[in-house]
Amino acid sequence: MLQKVFYIFIKIAVLFLLGLNVRRKELLPDTGPAIIVANHNSHLDTMVLMALMPLDRLKDIKPVAAADYFFSTPKMEWISEHVLGIIPVERSGAKKSVDPLQGCYGALEQNKVLILFPEGSRGEPEKMIDLKKGVSYIAERFPDVPVVPVFTHGLGKALPRGSWLLVPFFCDIFVGDAFNWTGDRASFMITLQERFQTLSKEKNFASWE
Amino acid sequence: MTSFHWAIAGIWGLLIVASIIVFTISKRSAKDVSELVQRTQSWWVMIGIFTVAFLVNPVISIIVFGLISFLALKEYFSMIPTRRADRRVLLWAYLSIPIQYFWVYDSYYGMFAVFIPVYMFLFLPFASLISQQTDGFLKSVGTLNWGLMLCVFSISHAAFLITLPPVTDGGAGGPGLLLFLVFLTQFNDVAQYTWGKMFGRHKIIPGVSPNKTWEGFLGGVGTTFVLAVLTAPLVTPFSLAHAAAIGLIIPVAGFVGDVTVSALKRDLGVKDTGSLIPGHGGILDRIDSLTFTAAIFFHFTRFFFY
Structure with missing residues (x-):
């Protein structure tokens, strides 16, 4: 309920302040199990991907995010869990006895849709960095679950890391074809990397210095 | 009525x-005309919005033009190279939109005419230098100012028309002038496009816009001229001479606005300015002609009648 109300506001803000140019929205899965893999430039990434989903599907869409950031204080923890529906992942691997991806496995078993940002950090806006391999462990364990690459551009310009000032920009969301587990982790990561490459070349983006 | x-x-x-013609073509033609159908559908939406704005209240029209400026400026900022250091400056530029349209609402002509070309153009470079990043400063100032000029200052002239009182008792006044401007500008776009598609042979400015032809240009000017002379008595205080003059000025200025935005797009290597209006592209693709005709038509009218 709270989540729905929150995302109604987000949907309006995204529509009016940003404005999205979504290519192939029909390829975006709203029923699980499925894994959406996106590049990461801004806190808006999650908001926008969630805003593209139908309201009554939101409870089954689970963004995966860093426990050290989103679960750092009790307040943040409550918002992350109840409003954003985040699955926490330990980035530092503090508790070695537990698989940090356990939460992701559990969610996929319950037919949820995961939203993963394998860059691991928003980093420099509008620049992609090497992908973390966590996603390949998940795909290996669930070889039949479709992996959908999504490339976004502009959100890092609208709200980059280190700023709370939202500046309106039109943003591009390019959804790619789903693919499955490729047989081994190295080739899976290469395939994922290539999918992002292809999507990012669909348009000449304005430079951002 | x-x-x-x-x-x-x-x-x-x-x-x-027009819709019936497009529908007939789409049924008979073997070619893919889905873009033409989309274009026509978008016209229904656009004309619908304008009709409601015109009939309800001038304030609604002013708000609609303010929104058009916002969307156009957002499209412009999204497609040009920008600097991260200028994020705040872009926000200031956006903020000039409600202020400029407030002068329109207030019919405060003196401020309306200078706010952007004097105050904003002086303020934005200052706002930009505060970040102390001088790399790309000149380019940034130039592009931001021109964006405000095209998307906000020019377009707000169309909105200002609606605040003008009738010249004669029972005349249509501001709303009539605005309707005349927008209709002729948009009709001219369609006319130049249609003439060009049907009879276009000789390229007019191939380095900028390879699809524009002399046949399209002259056919459009002729059609718009006739229409201007025929419709001016309905909604404007123009005499035959005024109507004839503006019937030439609008199509020529519209063409120049169109190719100016084309040159910009070509420089940036993009086909459309956006994807907001199905079949047309972005909002700047739709109002490119209006960015030139609005200010020129406004001052033509003001010079002779206000």
Whole structure:
């Protein structure tokens, strides 16, 4: 309920302040199990991907995010869990006895849709960095679950890391074809990397210095 | 019904006839005409929005033009190279939109005419230098100012028309002038496109816009001229001479606005300025001609009648 109300506001803000140019929205899965893999430039990434989903599907869409950031204080923890529906992942691997991806496995078993940002950090806006391999462990364990690459551009310009000032920009969301587990982790990561490459070349983006 | 209402009814009549023609073509033609159909559907939406704005209240029209400026400026900022250091400056530029349209609402001509070209153009470079990043400063200032000029200052002239009182008793006044400007500008776009598609042979400015032809340009100018002379008595205080002059100025200025935005797009290597209006591209693709015709038409009218 709270989540729905929150995302109604987000949907309006995204529509009016940003404005999205979504290519192939029909390829975006709203029923699980499925894994959406996106590049990461801004806190808006999650908001926008969630805003593209139908309201009554939101409870089954689970963004995966860093426990050290989103679960750092009790307040943040409550918002992350109840409003954003985040699955926490330990980035530092503090508790070695537990698989940090356990939460992701559990969610996929319950037919949820995961939203993963394998860059691991928003980093420099509008620049992609090497992908973390966590996603390949998940795909290996669930070889039949479709992996959908999504490339976004502009959100890092609208709200980059280190700023709370939202500046309106039109943003591009390019959804790619789903693919499955490729047989081994190295080739899976290469395939994922290539999918992002292809999507990012669909348009000449304005430079951002 | 006043003549103003008849004019709006006439536009709907044209739209319906055009839609029937497009529908017939789409049924008979073997070629893919989905873009043409999309374009026509978008015209229904756009003309619908304008009709409601015109008939309800001038304030609604002013707000609609303010929103058009916002969307156009957002499109412009999204497609040009920008600097991260200028994020705040872009926000200031956006903020000039409600202020500029407030002067319109207030009919405060003196401030309306200078706010952007004097105050904003002086303030934005200052706002930009505060970040102390001088790399790309000149380019940044130039591009931001031109964006405000095209998307906000020019377009706000169209909105200012609606605040003008009738020249004669019972005249259509501001709303009539605005309707005349927007209708002729947009009709001219369609006319130049259609003439060009049907008879276009000789390229007019191939380095900028390879699809534009002399046949399209001259056909459009001729059609718009005839239409201007025929419709001016309905909604404007123009005499035959005024109508004839503006019937030439609008199509020529519209063409220049169109190719100016084309040159910009070509420089940036993009086909459309956006994807907001299905079949047309972005909002700047739709109002490119208006960025030139609005200010010129406004001052033509002001010079002779206000």
